[in-house]
Amino acid sequence: MRKAGVILLVVICILSFQTASAQLIGQAHVGLKFFGIKGATTVTSGGTVSQAGNFDAGKTVFNIGVGGGYTIIPAGVYNLDLLLDINFASGGFSEQGYNSAFGSGKFSADGLSGSTTTILAFDIMPAHRLNLYALPNLVPWAGLGLSFNMYSTSDLKSGPPSPTATLKGNTDFKIGLIIFYGAAWKITSMLQPFLQFKHHIPFSSELKISDDPNGTYIIKDAPGYFNIEAGMRVTL
16 A cells, blocks of 8 residues: 555656646747649549549648647656647649640630639647757757648639639548658747748548539649748747
């Protein structure tokens, strides 16, 4: 009984130390997403599947985000942070792919508009962070997490010189791995500007950008994106 009591006391002391040392983390950032969407595109119309050619829809888009987290293992040199990062971006993959296949500016010249894809990403990021005594102001981290991405594509509209029509857009949900690494610089114990890099690797490479009986478009090779973020982190 005495031994069990000693063990319980040690556990309580460790938890108390961690609670006292743990940090709440908040951050905001801006950046760029580099999409490498390039490959065969299929069209399903009236139950018939046909090839629409190779669309190079790779695009660089502006990205904004906010995040927060908690230090679950504060242990001096090594720390483990659990972070949630929410990102928003928007890209014209349909227009980019169409112009790559048929010529620059062809999308607008054919009377096409819309079909813009917005991307809302939720990244769960266990970050392994180091406190370097040789460089006390530099705080590097790295980790492997999960990324949940909602791709919402607006309706594609056509008009003169093309026949007037509307092709219904689609919302596609993708889950993938995210490899991330970065570093912050301590201005104060609370304020830390940072730079971070992310590689998103989706479990499925197909991206459906329309869902309409008259034309369901699927880009068959959408390998994810590379992200660069710069922002400010606040620790409490």
